[in-house]
Amino acid sequence: PIGTAYAVWTGIGAVGTALIGILIFKDPAGFWRVFFLSTLIMSIIGLKAVSH
Numbered sequence: 001p002i003g004t005a006y007a008v009w010t011g012i013g014a015v016g017t018a019l020i021g022i023l024i025f026k027d028p029a030g031f032w033r034v035f036f037l038s039t040l041i042m043s044i045i046g047l048k049a050v051s052h
Helices: 002-023 031-050
Strands: none
Touching: 002 031
């Protein structure tokens, strides 16, 4: 459970930081950045789904 929690919170922090950069600091939101952020979000959801 600790490993899953660490991975989930690290992923949430990474996605949150990237979204803040895109929304507030006007970082470019290219196709690949959005694609991999979406993949990371789906991975976090998958980790939460299988950890129960």
